[in-house]
Amino acid sequence: MSAITSIGRPKTAHDYAIRQMVGTIGKYVLVYGLGLAFVLFSTLPLIWGISTALKVPSEVYAFPPSWIPTTLTFENFFLVVQNKNLLRAFLNTLIIASGTTFIALVVGVLGGYGFARYHFPGRNMLLWSVLFTKLFPRVVVIVPFFITLRNLQMMNSYQGLILVYLMVTFPVAIWLLKGFFDKIPVEIEEAAVIDGCNLPQLLWYVILPMSRPAMIAVAMYSFILAWNEFLFALVFTNGLERRPLSIALAFFIDENGIRWGELMAASVVMSLPAIIVFSFAQKLLVRGLSDGAVKG
Amino acid sequence: MVATHRTAARRSQSISLKAQRRRRAYLLVAPAVVLIALMMIYPIVQTIYFSFSKVQLPALRTTFVGFDNFVRILNNPETGPLVRRTLVWIAGSVALKMTLGLVAALVFNAKVRGTVWMRVLVILPWAIPSVVGANLWRWIVQTDAGVLNQTLRSWGLESWALNWLGDPSTAMFTVIVAYSWGGFAFVMLLILARLQGLPEDINEAARVDGANWWQIFRYITLPSLSGVLAVALILEIVSGMNSFDTLMIMTGGGPANATRIWGIDIYKTGFTEFNLGGAAAQSVLMFAAVIVVFSVYGGVNSRIARRQGEAA
Numbered sequence: 001m002s003a004i005t006s007i008g009r010p011k012t013a014h015d016y017a018i019r020q021m022v023g024t025i026g027k028y029v030l031v032y033g034l035g036l037a038f039v040l041f042s043t044l045p046l047i048w049g050i051s052t053a054l055k056v057p058s059e060v061y062a063f064p065p066s067w068i069p070t071t072l073t074f075e076n077f078f079l080v081v082q083n084k085n086l087l088r089a090f091l092n093t094l095i096i097a098s099g100t101t102f103i104a105l106v107v108g109v110l111g112g113y114g115f116a117r118y119h120f121p122g123r124n125m126l127l128w129s130v131l132f133t134k135l136f137p138r139v140v141v142i143v144p145f146f147i148t149l150r151n152l153q154m155m156n157s158y159q160g161l162i163l164v165y166l167m168v169t170f171p172v173a174i175w176l177l178k179g180f181f182d183k184i185p186v187e188i189e190e191a192a193v194i195d196g197c198n199l200p201q202l203l204w205y206v207i208l209p210m211s212r213p214a215m216i217a218v219a220m221y222s223f224i225l226a227w228n229e230f231l232f233a234l235v236f237t238n239g240l241e242r243r244p245l246s247i248a249l250a251f252f253i254d255e256n257g258i259r260w261g262e263l264m265a266a267s268v269v270m271s272l273p274a275i276i277v278f279s280f281a282q283k284l285l286v287r288g289l290s291d292g293a294v295k296g
Numbered sequence: 297m298v299a300t301h302r303t304a305a306r307r308s309q310s311i312s313l314k315a316q317r318r319r320r321a322y323l324l325v326a327p328a329v330v331l332i333a334l335m336m337i338y339p340i341v342q343t344i345y346f347s348f349s350k351v352q353l354p355a356l357r358t359t360f361v362g363f364d365n366f367v368r369i370l371n372n373p374e375t376g377p378l379v380r381r382t383l384v385w386i387a388g389s390v391a392l393k394m395t396l397g398l399v400a401a402l403v404f405n406a407k408v409r410g411t412v413w414m415r416v417l418v419i420l421p422w423a424i425p426s427v428v429g430a431n432l433w434r435w436i437v438q439t440d441a442g443v444l445n446q447t448l449r450s451w452g453l454e455s456w457a458l459n460w461l462g463d464p465s466t467a468m469f470t471v472i473v474a475y476s477w478g479g480f481a482f483v484m485l486l487i488l489a490r491l492q493g494l495p496e497d498i499n500e501a502a503r504v505d506g507a508n509w510w511q512i513f514r515y516i517t518l519p520s521l522s523g524v525l526a527v528a529l530i531l532e533i534v535s536g537m538n539s540f541d542t543l544m545i546m547t548g549g550g551p552a553n554a555t556r557i558w559g560i561d562i563y564k565t566g567f568t569e570f571n572l573g574g575a576a577a578q579s580v581l582m583f584a585a586v587i588v589v590f591s592v593y594g595g596v597n598s599r600i601a602r603r604q605g606e607a608a
């Protein structure tokens with residue numbers, strides 16, 4: 001019957017409304033079903049990790065596995081906080097990530113402003129080089145960096161690690177800040193220049209206060225990149241002294257094997273800054289990651 | 297006379313202004329240039345130099361050996377399997393990430409109320425450090441006490457409880473899943489950003505004309521995504537080529553070299569076998585491969601741009 005109507009004569013508003021309703025319900029079912037599947041795929045491993053971190057050792061290996069700890073304990077977290085090696089690694093990461101973020105910000109503000117406001121011979125080539133540094137495979141540079149750091153006696157030092165970490169952070173800082181400066185209207189600066197502002201004053205009193213949100217986002221992003229870095233940390237440190245958190249967690253093992261409860265607690269602690277930052281600056285990060293690659 | 301004099305003066309003034317501006321610009325970008333030189337040009341030159349040398353530890357004395365390192369790679373019976381494993385790794389992880397990313401983007405782009413919290417949760421694996429993700433999966437797929445095998449056992453599927461990372465036949469697959477788990481959200485975000493910039497009225501018009509969802513997807517949505525899909529593809533291929541963290545932490549390239557792909561191989565050649573010349577030669581080859589990938593992408597990109605230019 002409905003087939004005949006649909007062929008025979010123009011659809012009535014009633015038919016259309018029903019079809020639309022069925023379509024909407026179908027869409028809801030499909031979107032919610034698939035969406036939940038993705039949510040489960042993404043979060044179940046995380047939930048399992050958190051659950052392990054909150055269990056007493058005997059329950060960690062329980063069969064069948066229990067997703068909700070029967071006896072909730074923060075013992076693992078206390079152990080992590082008291083673990084001297086982990087604390088030192090935490091401090092190392094903090095120092096290295098802060099140092100590299102600071103330098104990346106300085107280079108990023110100067111370079112980003114230069115690229116945004118001035119046209120000069122070699123500008124595009126330099127911009128592409130910055131982008132290429134970002135996309136450049138890091139594995140390729142470990143041999144020359146290793147030899148250079150050895151020659152400079154900077155192996156296993158904060159300075160050395162900050163220097164190599166810059167390769168990860170400064171291109172992002174320049175691209176993101178350039179994108180931001182591009183959007184600041186030039187008229188504001190022209191007014192300042194007419195009032196007798198020189199370049200450093202202009203940057204310090206006019207540009208920086210205006211770009212505070214962008215600076216914060218760039219700082220957070222670069223901090224997280226440094227915080228998470230693993231390959232450089234692995235190659236350019238040895239021993240416990242300057243070892244960052246990422247290495248400490250990767251080789252979290254002692255004579256008794258891996259204490260999974262403690263490892264998961266430490267992992268939760270290490271993830272917190274990253275999760276906080278990503279939830280704040282998500283949009284900007286995606287733009288920063290895709291912008292340079294899409295243009296041109 | 298006076299007028300020409302004045303314009304000349306103005307011109308010379310504007311030239312000096314221009315020079316001043318230029319000097320200022322170079323001053324501003326100077327730190328960036330130094331870093332580029334330090335981080336890219338210098339390492340590339342160094343790597344090429346080392347690839348033709350034998351580097352002896354601990355003094356790092358280099359002796360020129362010509363193409364020795366490359367010949368050795370060519371003659372190494374391990375090179376074939378290494379290339380094959382790397383290709384499997386790239387193809388597997390890129391396919392999985394792109395599929396998951398595209399489907400997730402389409403799902404979360406649907407204008408359905410109450411899906412924002414889902415999107416936030418789906419991004420989480422991308423946000424956490426790769427070290428954490430790798431350890432998490434190592435614990436999940438652990439043979440004896442891992443939740444995956446324990447769950448399978450409790451369901452009576454004893455024979456499905458495999459030694460996921462310890463068995464060469466499943467290790468690669470397992471790490472690909474873990475790696476894609478941590479990375480697909482990035483592809484999703486890229487595509488989602490593009491989808492949200494697309495005008496909705498075209499889809500509406502097509503729907504009124506009687507197009508079904510597949511036709512809309514195939515002939516409207518997909519073509520307008522071609523640019524961002526190409527970008528995602530290229531970024532994922534390159535990151536797959538040099539990916540290191542997840543593999544190194546989960547398997548260390550084992551068992552029996554089953555997950556020893558290119559990036560791991562460079563690290564191990566250089567820093568556990570202390571053959572820095574060999575590692576440099578491999579790095580040069582990988583660098584060349586990355587250049588090839590980017591050039592192919594550049595070519596395709598400009599062709600797409602030209603075609604779109606013609607259409608418009």
